[in-house]
Amino acid sequence: MKIFFLIIFLLTSNLSSNQDNNSSRKKAAVLEAALNKEPSIYEKLLSLDYIHRNVTQKILIFSSNLDHTLEGWVNDDENISKEDVEICIKEEEEAYSLFSIVNLYDDFFKDDTFLSTTNKSYIRIRWGAEQNGEEGFSFLNNVRVNLRLPKTEDSLYLFIGDDEDDETKTFNNTNIDKTTSVGVKYMLNNLDVLNGSIFGGFRGVTNPFIKLRIQYPIAFKYILFRPVQYVEYAYEDEFKEETQLYFDYRLASRKDLVRLSLRRHTETHLDGMHYSTQLSYLSTLKHGVGYQVYTNLSGRTQAQTTIPANIKYNVIPTAGVYNYSTGIVWKQQFFKRYLFYELQPLVEFPQQYDYNANYIFRANLELYFGDI
Numbered sequence: 001m002k003i004f005f006l007i008i009f010l011l012t013s014n015l016s017s018n019q020d021n022n023s024s025r026k027k028a029a030v031l032e033a034a035l036n037k038e039p040s041i042y043e044k045l046l047s048l049d050y051i052h053r054n055v056t057q058k059i060l061i062f063s064s065n066l067d068h069t070l071e072g073w074v075n076d077d078e079n080i081s082k083e084d085v086e087i088c089i090k091e092e093e094e095a096y097s098l099f100s101i102v103n104l105y106d107d108f109f110k111d112d113t114f115l116s117t118t119n120k121s122y123i124r125i126r127w128g129a130e131q132n133g134e135e136g137f138s139f140l141n142n143v144r145v146n147l148r149l150p151k152t153e154d155s156l157y158l159f160i161g162d163d164e165d166d167e168t169k170t171f172n173n174t175n176i177d178k179t180t181s182v183g184v185k186y187m188l189n190n191l192d193v194l195n196g197s198i199f200g201g202f203r204g205v206t207n208p209f210i211k212l213r214i215q216y217p218i219a220f221k222y223i224l225f226r227p228v229q230y231v232e233y234a235y236e237d238e239f240k241e242e243t244q245l246y247f248d249y250r251l252a253s254r255k256d257l258v259r260l261s262l263r264r265h266t267e268t269h270l271d272g273m274h275y276s277t278q279l280s281y282l283s284t285l286k287h288g289v290g291y292q293v294y295t296n297l298s299g300r301t302q303a304q305t306t307i308p309a310n311i312k313y314n315v316i317p318t319a320g321v322y323n324y325s326t327g328i329v330w331k332q333q334f335f336k337r338y339l340f341y342e343l344q345p346l347v348e349f350p351q352q353y354d355y356n357a358n359y360i361f362r363a364n365l366e367l368y369f370g371d372i
Contacts, residue, residue: 094221095219097250097254098219098222098224098248098250099217099219099224101250101254101255101257102224102248102250102257105257105282105284105290108284108290108331109282109290109292109329109331110124110366110368112163113215113226113228113246115144115146115163116162116163116197116213116215117195117197117215118146119148119154119187120146120148120370120371121146121147121148121157121370121371121372122144122145122146122368122369122370122371122372123144123145123146123147123367123368123369123372124142124143124144124145124366124367124368124369125142125143125366125367125368126140126141126142126143126364126365126366126367127139127141127364127365128140128141128142128342128362128363128364128365129362129363130360130361130362131360131361131362132358132360133357133358133359133360134310134353134358140362140364142161143160143161143180144159144160144161144162145158145159145160145161146158146159146185147159147372153189154187154189155186155187155189156184156185156186156187157184157185157186157187158183158184158185159181159182159183159184159185159199159201160180160181160182161180161181162181162199162211163230164181164203179203179204179207180203181199181201181202181203181209182201182202183199183200183201183202183209184199184200184201185197185198185199185200186198186200193216193217194214194215194216195214195215195216195217196212196213196214196215197212197213198210198211198212198213199211199212199213203234206235206236207234207235207236207237208234208235209232209233209234209235209237210232210233211230211231211232211233212230212231212232213228213229213230214228214229215227215228216228216229222249222250223247223248223249224246224247224248225245225246225247225248226245226246226248227243227244227245227246228243228244228245228246229241229242229243229244230242230243230244230265237267237268237269238267238268238269239267239268240265240266240267240268241265241266242263242264242265243263243264243265244261244262244263245261245262245263246259246260246261247259247260247261255283255284256281256282256283257280257281257282257283258279258280258281258282259278259279259280259281259282260277260278260279260280261277261278261280262275262276262277263275263276263277264276270304271302271303271304272300272301272302272319273300273301273302274298274299274300274301275298275299275300275301276296276297276298276299277296277297278294278295278296279294279295279296280292280293280294281293281294287333288332288333288334288337289331289332289333290331290332291328291329291330291331292328292329293327293328294326294327294328294329295324295325295326296323296324296325296326297321297323297324297325298321298322298323299319299320299321299322300319300320300322301319302319303316303317303318303319304317305317308352309352310352310353312353313352313353313354313356315351315352315353315354317351317352318351321351322350322351322352323348323349323350323351324348324349324350324355325346325347325348325349326346326347327344327345327346327347327360328344328345328346329342329343329344330342330343330344338367338368338369338370339365339366339367340365340366340368341363341364341365341366342362342363342364342365342366343361343362343363344361344362344363344364345359345360345361345362346359346360346361346362347359347360348360
């Protein structure tokens with residue numbers, strides 16, 4: 001009988017030992033999952049889904065570490081490693097927050113980086129007018145449509161209007177009438193963190209074109225950097241390429257942004273390179289009300305002609321900076337969630353007016369139907 005109890009005692013001890021070993025292995029596995037984290041988010045290219053997925057995973061891992069049994073073990077033996085995990089989670093949450101607020105402003109002001117990259121269908125109609133001190137009164141109307149075609153895995157879209165037609169830009173504005181673009185856009189969804197699109201269509205019956213657009217977001221600790229590259233061939237205009245660089249920095253208020261944008265482009269029928277840079281401050285007062293204050297300069301490496309653009313001032317165009325401007329864009333939602341108005345007073349100092357101040361006021365009414 002004593003031998004029987006002795007055998008039972010040994011089996012029970014062995015089972016308890018196995019349970020302890022299993023528990024230790026589970027603890028080690030959870031800790032290893034927490035420590036074998038992917039490289040810092042600032043060392044990798046980003047997309048909104050990528051950030052969200054990584055933040056979610058690491059928050060789940062961190063929550064597991066808060067279990068009281070494992071927490072005591074980690075505090076005793078691996079406290080530094082746990083702190084590293086906490087720092088990583090905080091950094092990635094900051095990156096996600098920065099990316100989200102940048103996207104919020106792009107969506108609100110309908111920045112081209114938003115209109116060209118969103119996978120949602122939308123219709124945007126703008127009726128506008130401009131009072132120009134030197135050139136008088138003019139209209140600045142614009143239509144832009146992006147409709148997802150069914151059964152195409154969210155990849156194929158019908159578009160009307162693109163960045164070439166958009167007269168809402170606060171820099172490099174022109175009064176030259178342009179034929180509205182119409183065509184099909186194919187979004188390259190298999191590029192992971194890259195955002196790529198191919199446009200094919202017409203600007204007028206006799207001017208077919210094809211264009212490739214690539215956006216490449218990179219997050220640093222406090223800055224979101226987004227290089228954008230366009231390459232286009234059109235039958236009438238031939239080749240054109242444009243590079244855009246956006247640097248977004250969130251201020252201490254955590255809701256205001258400072259944005260530096262740089263642009264350069266070349267064309268087959270233009271000598272040299274054209275460039276522009278703009279520094280903007282973006283803020284919001286409440287839901288549906290936002291504004292941006294900006295200053296801009298535009299330049300060229302070669303003048304295209306020696307004929308004065310304006311008889312009144314008789315200034316011969318030269319290379320270098322040919323226009324300075326500064327202004328405010330005020331945008332507010334009213335009446336319905338799809339109806340906005342926008343006011344933009346600005347002053348510019350263009351070379352064609354011998355760098356004399358030219359005062360401009362623009363007003364726009366915008367209808368935007370998103371995610372239709």
